[in-house]
Structures are given as C-alpha cells and as structure tokens.
Amino acid sequence: MSTAVVDPAQATRLRRHYRRRHLLSRTALYTAAVLAALVCAGPFGYGAITALKLNADLYDASNNPFVFNEPATLDHVVFLFTDTAFATFVWNTMWVGLLVVAITLALAVPAAYALTRLDRPWAGPMGIAIFFVYLVPPTLLFLSLSRLVVATGLQDSTWSLVLIYPTITIPVSTWLLIGFLKALPRDIEEQAMVDGYSRLGAFTRTVVPLLFPGVVAIVVFAFTLVASEFIYALAFVSPSSEKVVSTGVPTELIRGDVFFWQSLQAAGVLIAVPIALLFNLLLARFISGFTQGAVKG
Amino acid sequence: MTVAVEVRDLHKSFDRGRVHAINGVDLATGEGEYLVLLGPSGCGKTTLLRIIAGLEQPSAGEVLIGGSVVNGLPPRVRKIAMVFQSYALYPHKTVLGNIVFPLKAQRLDNGQRPDKAQRRSKAEWSAELLGISHLLDRKPRQLSGGERQRVALARALVRDPQVFLLDEPLSNLDAKLRATARDELRRFQQRVGTTTVYVTHDQAEAMGLGDRIAVMDAGTVRQLGPPAEVYDDPADTFVATFIGSPPMNLVPRDGVFVGFRPEHLLPPEYVSGARITVPFEVERIEYLSGDRHAYGSVSRLGEQTRVVARLPATVTTPLAGGQTHEFAVATRRLCFFDASSGLRTDPVAVGA
Amino acid sequence: MSSRATAPQGSPLRQLADREGFLAWAMLLPAVVYIVLVVAVPFGLAVAFAFSDVTAGDPSYDWVGLRNFARIFEDPVFWKALGNTFVFTAVSMALIIVLGKVLANILVADFHGKWVVRFLVLLPWTTPVALSTVAWLWLYDSVYSPIDWVLRNLGLIENHLYFLGRPELATASVIAVHVWRLVPLAAVIMMVGLLGIPTDVQDAAKVDGVGFWRRMFEVTIPLTMPLIAVAALFGAIFTFTDMAVVYILTRGGPTNSTQVLSSWAFIVGIEGGDIGQGAAIALFLFPLLLAAAVLILRAVRKIEVF
Numbered sequence: 024m025s026t027a028v029v030d031p032a033q034a035t036r037l038r039r040h041y042r043r044r045h046l047l048s049r050t051a052l053y054t055a056a057v058l059a060a061l062v063c064a065g066p067f068g069y070g071a072i073t074a075l076k077l078n079a080d081l082y083d084a085s086n087n088p089f090v091f092n093e094p095a096t097l098d099h100v101v102f103l104f105t106d107t108a109f110a111t112f113v114w115n116t117m118w119v120g121l122l123v124v125a126i127t128l129a130l131a132v133p134a135a136y137a138l139t140r141l142d143r144p145w146a147g148p149m150g151i152a153i154f155f156v157y158l159v160p161p162t163l164l165f166l167s168l169s170r171l172v173v174a175t176g177l178q179d180s181t182w183s184l185v186l187i188y189p190t191i192t193i194p195v196s197t198w199l200l201i202g203f204l205k206a207l208p209r210d211i212e213e214q215a216m217v218d219g220y221s222r223l224g225a226f227t228r229t230v231v232p233l234l235f236p237g238v239v240a241i242v243v244f245a246f247t248l249v250a251s252e253f254i255y256a257l258a259f260v261s262p263s264s265e266k267v268v269s270t271g272v273p274t275e276l277i278r279g280d281v282f283f284w285q286s287l288q289a290a291g292v293l294i295a296v297p298i299a300l301l302f303n304l305l306l307a308r309f310i311s312g313f314t315q316g317a318v319k320g
Numbered sequence: 321m322t323v324a325v326e327v328r329d330l331h332k333s334f335d336r337g338r339v340h341a342i343n344g345v346d347l348a349t350g351e352g353e354y355l356v357l358l359g360p361s362g363c364g365k366t367t368l369l370r371i372i373a374g375l376e377q378p379s380a381g382e383v384l385i386g387g388s389v390v391n392g393l394p395p396r397v398r399k400i401a402m403v404f405q406s407y408a409l410y411p412h413k414t415v416l417g418n419i420v421f422p423l424k425a426q427r428l429d430n431g432q433r434p435d436k437a438q439r440r441s442k443a444e445w446s447a448e449l450l451g452i453s454h455l456l457d458r459k460p461r462q463l464s465g466g467e468r469q470r471v472a473l474a475r476a477l478v479r480d481p482q483v484f485l486l487d488e489p490l491s492n493l494d495a496k497l498r499a500t501a502r503d504e505l506r507r508f509q510q511r512v513g514t515t516t517v518y519v520t521h522d523q524a525e526a527m528g529l530g531d532r533i534a535v536m537d538a539g540t541v542r543q544l545g546p547p548a549e550v551y552d553d554p555a556d557t558f559v560a561t562f563i564g565s566p567p568m569n570l571v572p573r574d575g576v577f578v579g580f581r582p583e584h585l586l587p588p589e590y591v592s593g594a595r596i597t598v599p600f601e602v603e604r605i606e607y608l609s610g611d612r613h614a615y616g617s618v619s620r621l622g623e624q625t626r627v628v629a630r631l632p633a634t635v636t637t638p639l640a641g642g643q644t645h646e647f648a649v650a651t652r653r654l655c656f657f658d659a660s661s662g663l664r665t666d667p668v669a670v671g672a
Numbered sequence: 673m674s675s676r677a678t679a680p681q682g683s684p685l686r687q688l689a690d691r692e693g694f695l696a697w698a699m700l701l702p703a704v705v706y707i708v709l710v711v712a713v714p715f716g717l718a719v720a721f722a723f724s725d726v727t728a729g730d731p732s733y734d735w736v737g738l739r740n741f742a743r744i745f746e747d748p749v750f751w752k753a754l755g756n757t758f759v760f761t762a763v764s765m766a767l768i769i770v771l772g773k774v775l776a777n778i779l780v781a782d783f784h785g786k787w788v789v790r791f792l793v794l795l796p797w798t799t800p801v802a803l804s805t806v807a808w809l810w811l812y813d814s815v816y817s818p819i820d821w822v823l824r825n826l827g828l829i830e831n832h833l834y835f836l837g838r839p840e841l842a843t844a845s846v847i848a849v850h851v852w853r854l855v856p857l858a859a860v861i862m863m864v865g866l867l868g869i870p871t872d873v874q875d876a877a878k879v880d881g882v883g884f885w886r887r888m889f890e891v892t893i894p895l896t897m898p899l900i901a902v903a904a905l906f907g908a909i910f911t912f913t914d915m916a917v918v919y920i921l922t923r924g925g926p927t928n929s930t931q932v933l934s935s936w937a938f939i940v941g942i943e944g945g946d947i948g949q950g951a952a953i954a955l956f957l958f959p960l961l962l963a964a965a966v967l968i969l970r971a972v973r974k975i976e977v978f
C-alpha cells in the first residue's frame with residue numbers, strides 16, 4: 024500500500040487553495056501592470072486630452088479636467104505647426120541625432136574593438152577611464168565648452184551640438200560595445216584570419232556584421248540621449264531656427280508668463296509616441312544585446 | 321517510503337495549440353521502480369518530466385503521485401526532487417549552501433522548520449552518501465562536471481523526496497565518466513529505493529539503468545517494457561529501428577516488414593531450430609571490437625534489401641566482400657510489422 | 673584565395689593591417705583625441721575657471737585663488753543646493769531600485785496585452801526629459817492641476833495645493849518626476865538580469881519547494897545583483913547631474929528651496945554670467961560622482977566573481 028503524497032481530501036483542499044492563490048497572483052499581476060502603465064503613460068494621456076481642448080474648457084477650474092466639457096478642437100495642434108517653429112525643431116533634432124549617432128559609431132566601434140580584442144596591457148585601465156568620462160556631467164563642462172563653441176565660431180548654431188554631443192554618446196556606446204564584443208566568440212575572426220584575411224580584414228568582415236544587433240541597440244540608445252539633452256542645447260543655441268525639440272518646445276511655447284498649454288502638450292505627445300514605438304520594436308534586440316554584454320561580461 | 325507515479329491520457333501543447341509536445345501519454349511506474357524515458361531529441365521527454373514535477377500544467381489529462389491526483393498543485397507539495405540536465409546549481413552559493421537551500425523551505429512533520437544544526441547534519445548526511453563531503457565549501461564553478469552532478473543529486477536527496485526526476489543527468493559528462501556515473505547512479509537508487517523517472521536519449525544508458533523503458537516518439541509512448549522485451553520484441557518499426565546498434569533490419573514483403581536483429585543473421589551452422597535461409601550478398605566487412613559487421617543485401621525474405629549482420633567473434637566462417645553466402649535467421653527471431661501503420665502484426669509465412 | 677594565403681609578405685599596408693600594436697592605437701586614437709579635446713581639455717579649463725574671475729562680459733583670465741569658493745561657501749543657496757542634490761539623489765535612487773525591481777518583475781511576466789504595457793511603460797524614459805517635465809508642469813499647475821481636482825472632489829483638501837509653490841511639496845514633486853522618469857530605465861536593465869538567469873535554476877528552486885519571496889531574495893536578487901547595481905548607478909547619475917527637471921519645474925524655487933548644484937551652477941554661470949563661480953559650484957559634482965562610481969564599480973566586480 025502506498026502512502027499518498029497528500030490524501031485526496033487534502034489534495035482537493037490544497038488544489039482549491041493554490042487555485043485561489045494563482046487567481047490572486049494573476050489579479051495582482053494585471054492590476055500592477057495596468058497601474059504601472061497608467062502611472063507611466065498618464066501624463067501623456069492627460070496631455071493628449073489637454074491638447075484638444077478649447078481654451079474655455081481648459082481654463083475653467085470647476086470643469087472635470089479629464090473629459091471634454093466643450094467640443095474638442097485641433098486648433099492648437101495646427102497652431103503648433105503653423106505659428107511656431109516646431110517642425111524646424113523636429114528637423115534639427117533628427118539630423119543632429121543622426122549625425123551624432125554616425126560619428127559615435129565611427130569612433131566607438133573601433134575603440135571598443137581595440138580595447139577588447141587587441142590584447143594591450145593598457146586596455147583595462149583605458150576601459151575604466153572611458154567609463155569615467157561618461158560620469159563627467161554636462162553641468163561641469165558646459166561653461167568651458169561654451170568658450171570652445173565660441174572659439175570655433177559655432178555659437179548659436181545647431182552644428183555646435185553636433186560637435187559636442189558625441190561626448191555624451193561615445194563613452195556609453197564604447198562601454199556597451201565592449202560588453203557586446205566580449206560575448207562574440209573569438210573563433211570566428213580567428214577563422215577569418217586563418218582563411219587569409221588580415222586582422223583589420225577580419226574585423227571589418229566578421230566582427231562588424233556580427234555586431235549589428237548591438238549596434239542597432241546603440242543607435243537607438245544614443246539617439247534617445249541626444250534627443251533628451253537639455254543643458255548644452257540651452258546654453259549654446261538661442262535663435263529659434265537653430266533650436267532642437269528639447270529646448271525649443273519649452274522655451275518658445277512658454278513666452279514669459281504665457282503658457283500655450285495645449286500646444287505644449289501636443290508637442291510632447293507627438294514626440295514621445297514615435298520614439299517609444301521605435302524603442303519598443305527594438306527592445307527585444309536591445310535586451311539580447313545587453314544580456315550578452317552585461318551578464319557574461 | 322516510496323510511491324508510484326502515474327500519468328493518464330496526458331496532453332500538452334504550446335503556443336496556443338500550435339506545438340503538440342505530448343499527445344496522449346499513459347504511463348505508470350511501480351513503487352520504487354526505475355523507469356527510463358527514452359526517445360529522440362524533441363519527442364517530449366523533458367516536457368513530460370516537467371509536467372510530473374508541476375513546472376508545467378498539462379493541457380489535458382491527469383498526473384497522480386502516490387495514487388492521488390496532483391494536477392493544479394505546485395511543485396513544492398508534490399515531494400519530488402528533480403535533477404536538471406544543466407544541474408541548475410545556484411552559482412552564488414557554496415556546495416553546502418546549495419544542499420541546505422531546499423531544507424530552509426521545508427516543514428517537518430511537526431509543522432516546524434528544521435533549525436540550523438538539523439539542516440547542517442542532514443546536508444552532511446547527503447553529501448556523505450554521495451562522497452562530496454570534502455567539497456562543501458566550494459562554489460559550483462570550482463567543481464568538475466561529475467562533482468556538479470553529485471552535488472545536484474545530494475541537493476535532490478536531502479529533502480527525502482518520494483520521487484526522483486532526472487533529466488539527462490549524464491549528458492554533460494565525458495564518455496568514460498558517464499559509464500562510471502551510470503553505475504553509481506544505479507547503485508545509489510537501489511540503496512535509497514526511491515521511485516525514479518529518468519530521461520535520456522542514450523539507449524545504452526536506458527538499457528543499463530531501467531527496470532522498464534518507455535520509448536517515446538513525437539509526444540507518444542510507443543512501447544513500455546523491460547529492456548530485454550523492448551529490444552527483442554519491439555512494438556513497432558520506430559522502436560525496432562531506434563533501439564539497437566546497428567538497428568533492426570527491416571525487409572519489405574507484401575505489405576509487411578519482416579524484421580530481425582543484425583546478430584540473428586548468421587551462417588546457417590550457427591542457427592539452431594526452425595530457421596529460414598537467405599542468400600546474403602556481402603559488400604563490405606567492418607571489424608568492431610572483435611565483432612564483424614557485414615554489410616550487404618538479402619533476397620528471398622522479401623524484396624532485395626540492404627541489411628547488416630553482426631557476427632560475434634565466435635563465428636569464424638570466412639567471409640569476403642563481393643561474394644554471396646548462404647545465411648539464416650531463426651524463425652522465432654523474426655518480427656512482423658504492418659507496412660502502413662508500422663505496428664506489429666501476426667507472422668506471415670516466409671521463405672522457401 | 674591562394675594568392676592571399678601564399679604571399680609571404682604583402683604590401684606594406686597589409687603588414688600594417690596585421691600589426692596589433694599599430695592597429696590598437698589607430699583604432700583607439702580618434703576616440704581618444706576627441707575625448708581629450710572635447711572633454712579633458714574643457715574639464716581642465718573648468719577647473720581653471722573655478723580659480724578665476726572670468727565672466728561672460730570679461731573673458732580675460734585672472735587668477736583669483738580660492739575667492740570663488742569662499743564666495744559660494746558664504747552663500748546659503750549653495751549649501752541648500754548641495755544638500756538637495758544629495759537628498760534628491762538618495763531618495764530617488766532608493767525608490768528607483770525598489771519600483772524598478774517591481775516593474776521589472778511585471779515586464780518579464782507573461783500576460784495578455786504585454787506589448788501595450790511595455791510601450792506605455794517605456795514612454796517616460798524615451799521621451800526627451802524637457803518635454804515630459806513640461807507634461808508634469810501641467811499636472812502640477814497651481815490652478816488647473818488635475819491631481820488637485822481629484823483630491824478636492826474626493827473632499828481630501830479644501831484649497832489648491834500649489835505643488836510647486838511650497839518648499840516641501842515642490843521637493844516631493846521634483847523627486848516624483850525623477851523617479852517616474854528613471855524607473856522604466858532601471859526596470860529594463862533589471863529585466864535584462866532576470867532574463868539572464870537560467871530557467872533551470874529558477875525551476876530547481878521551485879521544485880526544491882522554495883516559495884516566491886525566498887526565491888526572490890536568495891536566488892534572483894543575488895544573481896542579478898550586478899545589473900541592479902548598474903541600474904542604481906544609472907539612476908543615481910541621471911538624478912545627480914540633471915538640471916532639466918528642476919530648471920523647468922521650479923527654476924530652483926520657491927526661494928531656492930529645490931535648487932540643486934546643476935541648476936545653481938547654470939543660473940550663476942550662464943544666466944548670471946559669473947563663469948568663475950559657476951564653474952566652482954559645478955566642480956563639486958565631480959568628486960561625489962567619482963566616489964559613487966568607484967563604490968558601485970567595486971560592488972559589481974565583487975559580485976561578478978561568484
């Protein structure tokens with residue numbers, strides 16, 4: 024006669040207990056997920072409602088702010104494009120971002136390769152030095168960099184940002200790329216060298232293509248950093264035709280004490296959604312790249 | 321104390337029914353039995369084991385441990401222990417920490433948790449049993465594959481489980497170590513007498529370890545029986561060709577396959593009793609640790625078919641490639657399979 | 673292939689392409705030169721400015737010794753900013769780690785609508801900080817704040833709260849925005865750690881009868897410690913050096929009660945034109961960052977060697 028793990032009556036009770044627990048944990052999970060989504064996206068959701076409101080609706084403190092008490096209107100969104108330089112800000116952010124990302128990759132990929140694969144004794148300390156460069160905050164540098172910008176004659180030009188922004192992106196990108204490279208098996212490039220390619224040839228023909236997923240992650244990450252930067256953009260560029268989104272929107276749509284609230288919110292939502300979508304599409308790849316880099320280290 | 325494990329009409333699909341990993345498995349172990357699940361890669365062995373452990377919920381069917389249905393119960397109340405293919409040792413804990421860990425979560429019969437001294441002595445007992453007492457302070461990464469496997473076993477043992485579930489625990493070891501570890505594993509199980517379900521895709525392991533073998537393919541059990549039965553009396557062509565090396569020869573004939581093991585195709589003088597003689601056109605001969613494997617084709621039994629004959633060292637008949645010899649198979653050694661379903665059928669009259 | 677393989681010595685260029693010592697420098701040099709020119713030199717310059725009387729109007733360099741430091745030390749706003757920088761960073765970092773861990777656990781779980789939740793949850797971090805802060809500015813509005821409206825309609829408060837008008841509330845508001853903005857980043861980094869734990873190890877703990885909490889504290893957290901530390905590092909650095917949130921939300925007000933080192937350096941150095949003093953204020957960020965970074969790097973190292 025076998026001794027039951029649990030006798031049938033007890034099993035039924037336990038089953039009920041665990042089913043209830045399972046149900047409870049699922050409920051908790053869904054509640055937490057919805058709550059997290061609400062808290063994270065709430066300001067933008069509320070911004071979207073605000074953006075479509077009439078002034079009469081918005082500026083009445085007794086109105087329920089979450090619903091349309093008057094008909095919705097697109098006027099303030101149109102205003103954003105017709106009466107402000109918003110489109111220019113977006114365009115400036117785009118080309119600055121792309122140029123900076125290109126410069127970053129051109130400098131960081133070879134640097135990371137040199138630091139991980141070409142066994143030099145100074146590679147370790149150099150890697151840490153680059154990591155520390157990342158820690159030098161814009162707040163510390165913008166005063167002296169503003170001198171540099173003046174010296175190069177780029178003051179009040181978007182090009183000054185192209186010159187300066189790689190200081191933010193190169194250190195992080197190199198750091199992440201070092202992680203990605205450590206995860207790539209050495210055999211593959213050694214195979215290429217055995218097959219007759221030079222060290223450099225092996226790098227360009229095997230390492231660079233294999234690094235592609237990591238590079239995509241870095242492109243997105245670097246672009247977000249550039250788009251978010253505020254201090255340099257505020258300190259170096261003041262004509263509105265040269266501004267980028269992150270400074271243009273808060274400075275040009277807040278004129279003295281006048282806040283163009285609806286247009287401000289519209290600008291926020293219009294910028295936030297596409298970037299987040301792009302990021303979300305690449306999140307899986309970003310994570311796989313980051314995992315290889317960070318976990319296997 | 322040992323109990324039996326049973327699954328009834330078990331089904332499991334993944335990806336919203338797109339992948340069917342288990343398709344109706346019925347299986348029952350005896351108490352204290354050593355049951356081996358044997359099958360090719362991807363046939364659902366691990367999935368079956370994980371369902372028994374409670375790590376996956378079946379799509380349909382029941383799992384019984386010790387006679388009561390445990391569906392819907394989490395692994396922790398099933399009193400099972402599992403050794404994973406990768407051993408799944410906690411890399412940040414020492415060997416002792418690994419072995420002690422399950423005890424920290426355990427409740428004794430009196431409802432209390434074991435105190436530190438109790439835990440330690442239990443862990444030392446189990447480490448002693450597996451001969452790893454000298455390794456207790458090491459971290460898993462400082463151990464060899466064989467030592468890791470023993471740590472995983474010690475960790476499984478320490479909770480006095482009623483069932484052991486082992487998922488290819490030897491596949492990470494080199495061939496030599498695997499043979500000794502297999503032997504140790506078997507002796508260890510005989511000592512503790514716990515019901516064990518052992519997964520492998522290595523037929524030598526299955527033959528050597530199992531009280532019974534369940535041969536699986538594509539989510540179903542093709543045959544369940546003691547090693548000798550599965551070998552001598554395969555239930556279908558899949559089992560016949562999956563087990564044995566070289567596998568069983570199958571000769572097509574009028575809607576059936578006539579099957580016989582390579583070692584049963586011999587020169588007539590070595591076959592006693594009722595037999596059937598066949599012309600064997602030898603193409604090539606290989607010597608393998610004393611045996612001779614003769615590759616060629618036979619006719620008369622059915623269509624002309626390429627087969628292998630395995631001749632033990634005691635058979636001294638001279639053979640050479642390119643010649644045709646008269647060979648024979650004992651009639652009782654023949655198995656017949658339906659050509660369309662692959663299942664065993666009644667013998668048909670063959671031969672001259 | 674044969675010509676390539678058999679040529680004993682190729683052209684001089686090909687020889688260079690095989691010399692590791694040369695290659696290492698050639699590949700590293702552009703990045704190093706750029707960083708030296710645009711980070712190291714300005715950094716040195718910033719240190720030099722801190723000991724000078726350079727202003728926006730008079731860029732000529734005169735050594736003034738420690739006068740700038742003496743001046744900023746006399747100014748209570750500096751001490752307030754220094755204290756705030758620490759408080760903001762410490763409180764946000766603690767909240768970011770805890771909430772980030774919770775969010776990471778949500779993001780790795782399996783549920784319907786996961787994609788949408790991931791997208792929404794990423795918004796705070798991927799949106800340029802200036803824009804998301806503007807969205808919060810509207811939520812904190814003195815008259816039209818919806819948070820206010822809800823509280824008033826629930827009968828919890830009588831009058832407007834003036835989130836950004838009262839020192840304690842303004843402090844809490846700034847911290848809330850930092851936490852909101854950085855929790856998703858921390859969660860994604862910690863999620864990477866969680867996904868990196870072999871499923872077998874998690875399953876082994878389940879089979880061993882280990883419950884949810886013990887599994888979390890004795891298995892997942894120790895195993896993901898390096899990435900938790902990385903997440904903490906990012907969170908701390910971003911809060912510590914940020915000025916956009918403070919600058920847009922409160923401009924350091926009311927009466928400098930939410931001033932941090934970054935915003936104070938900006939206000940003194942760029943808006944007030946006193947580059948020397950601004951540089952001296954900003955300089956205080958560096959040793960603190962360095963210390964934090966060394967500590968965290970060391971923690972990561974220690975844990976990675978299991």
Ligand SMILES: Nc1ncnc2c1ncn2[C@@H]1O[C@H](COP(=O)(O)OP(=O)(O)OP(=O)(O)O)[C@@H](O)[C@H]1O
Binds near residue numbers: 334362
């Ligand atoms: N979580 C899952 N999601 C989708 N498909 C799965 C999942 N787990 C297993 N499968 C599929 O189910 C089938 C059986 O897998 P299982 O791991 O049980 O095979 P196995 O017999 O253990 O193979 P192996 O000997 O290679 O370990 C496979 O086809 C596999 O792809």
Ligand SMILES: [Mg+2]
Binds near residue numbers: 365366
């Ligand atoms: Mg398996």
